[in-house]
Amino acid sequence: MEHPSAPEQSAEEVQPTFVRPPGLEFAMGVALFAMVLMVFFLIQSTVFIQGVVARSPDLFPDGFSFGMLSDPRMEVRMHELVFNGDLVAQEAIWSGAICTLLILIVVYYWKRGLLSFFLGLKLPGWRQMALWLAVFIGLGAIIEGLAHWIPAFQTDFMSKVISSTTNVIWLYIGVGSMAPLFEEFLLRGLLFGSIRHMVDEHGTVALTAGVFTLMHMQYDVAVMLLILPMGIVLGYARSRSGSIWVPVVIHMLNNLVSVAAP
Numbered sequence: 001m002e003h004p005s006a007p008e009q010s011a012e013e014v015q016p017t018f019v020r021p022p023g024l025e026f027a028m029g030v031a032l033f034a035m036v037l038m039v040f041f042l043i044q045s046t047v048f049i050q051g052v053v054a055r056s057p058d059l060f061p062d063g064f065s066f067g068m069l070s071d072p073r074m075e076v077r078m079h080e081l082v083f084n085g086d087l088v089a090q091e092a093i094w095s096g097a098i099c100t101l102l103i104l105i106v107v108y109y110w111k112r113g114l115l116s117f118f119l120g121l122k123l124p125g126w127r128q129m130a131l132w133l134a135v136f137i138g139l140g141a142i143i144e145g146l147a148h149w150i151p152a153f154q155t156d157f158m159s160k161v162i163s164s165t166t167n168v169i170w171l172y173i174g175v176g177s178m179a180p181l182f183e184e185f186l187l188r189g190l191l192f193g194s195i196r197h198m199v200d201e202h203g204t205v206a207l208t209a210g211v212f213t214l215m216h217m218q219y220d221v222a223v224m225l226l227i228l229p230m231g232i233v234l235g236y237a238r239s240r241s242g243s244i245w246v247p248v249v250i251h252m253l254n255n256l257v258s259v260a261a262p
Contacts, residue, residue, distance in 0.1 A: 023198065029195070040182070044094075047095070049064065051086070052077050085171055097182075118193045120188070120244035136234075143230070155219055181248055184251055192208050195207055204235070212234070213231055
């Protein structure tokens with residue numbers, strides 16, 4: 001899963017080759033990716049709905065019931081709270097923590113001794129970390145410049161989230177830390193490793209960046225176009241460093257800055 005230019009491994013570090021056909025490995029990985037993504041959205045929806053009900057005792061004094069999902073009042077209330085900072089933080093923490101653990105479990109039973117190699121769990125060198133952090137900061141400066149001069153690239157999503165939170169610390173934990181950790185393990189870990197069974201480095205980076213962009217549909221299309229190059233940089237950071245921790249750290253720093261200075 002590393003780029004050919006990555007530092008040469010010692011004999012003790014070289015991993016055995018996969019024994020199953022690449023097509024079967026690819027299919028299994030994509031199936032596991034779809035399963036984790038389904039669990040992720042199920043947890044997020046559950047946390048959100050329960051949070052809406054808990055914040056609407058005047059409308060739903062008896063608590064949650066499946067019948068209320070078709071209640072027009074519920075639809076209005078969900079629309080009002082979709083950007084609520086406390087709910088966004090809870091969704092990110094619960095779904096991120098559970099699904100990151102789920103990824104580790106399913107990949108362990110799938111790959112066994114290849115878990116660390118497949119997900120890229122080895123620690124990177126400081127030069128690789130510094131290099132890709134500098135690249136990402138440069139890209140971020142360009143994106144901020146575009147957003148400053150072109151109104152279509154501007155978004156008030158995080159401003160809405162932060163203005164409605166009662167405890168910003170939970171946002172730092174959920175949006176700033178847990179969400180990027182999960183997204184990187186899902187995309188630059190599980191999905192990246194699965195696609196690499198069948199596709200070269202550049203194709204894998206492009207596909208994971210595309211999925212990364214589509215996972216941010218809370219933003220307008222113009223803003224999503226700025227997210228795409230971020231996904232490309234994160235993908236190459238994973239590929240060229242051979243470590244998932246490079247995109248994890250970069251992604252976390254990006255999100256933490258977004259919470260601190262939306």
